[in-house]
Amino acid sequence: MNTSLMRINLRKTIIVILGVILIMEMTGCDKPKYKLEFDGYGFQSKKTEYHEGEKVTVTYDMIATDTDYNFYLDCDDVELKREWDSKSYGYTFSFTMPAHDVKISVSSRNTMYIDPDANKAPSETSPVEYDNSLRTDIWFCPECGQKNDMMYCAECGRKKPD
Numbered sequence: 001m002n003t004s005l006m007r008i009n010l011r012k013t014i015i016v017i018l019g020v021i022l023i024m025e026m027t028g029c030d031k032p033k034y035k036l037e038f039d040g041y042g043f044q045s046k047k048t049e050y051h052e053g054e055k056v057t058v059t060y061d062m063i064a065t066d067t068d069y070n071f072y073l074d075c076d077d078v079e080l081k082r083e084w085d086s087k088s089y090g091y092t093f094s095f096t097m098p099a100h101d102v103k104i105s106v107s108s109r110n111t112m113y114i115d116p117d118a119n120k121a122p123s124e125t126s127p128v129e130y131d132n133s134l135r136t137d138i139w140f141c142p143e144c145g146q147k148n149d150m151m152y153c154a155e156c157g158r159k160k161p162d
């Protein structure tokens with residue numbers, strides 16, 4: 001066996017080892033990562049991809065006082081914890097990354113606009129309502145001369161004479 005042949009064999013071995021390492025890196029023998037997506041404006045996170053089991057923290061600080069917010073994930077196998085951060089005046093969410101992509105969504109409604117009782121027309125329940133059973137013919141009060149159409153004088157309160 002001559003030295004040049006040995007050198008070729010050694011080179012082949014190195015190339016094979018390098019190739020195996022490269023393939024392992026490319027196929028991710030490493031743990032896979034899953035995407036964190038946001039549906040709605042205002043969410044912030046340090047990363048957009050997380051390993052399974054990794055703690056994910058998302059902040060949301062686009063808070064308006066006259067608005068109700070509802071936050072949810074697109075899956076029900078993850079528990080979303082919500083905390084109010086009074087320093088940044090926003091919410092902090094945390095959950096453990098599952099073995100799939102996760103999307104966090106927000107739906108908001110303006111309480112000023114949606115609340116059906118807030119815009120109720122006052123005419124529906126008018127507080128000024130005459131009791132028609134007290135209505136009577138026109139009469140003039142013998143006491144004060146007030147013209148009346150109710151059982152009692154609008155001026156002095158005297159009852160209509162029989």
Ligand SMILES: [Zn+2]
Pocket residue numbers: 141142143144145146153154155156157158
């Ligand atoms: Zn009267």
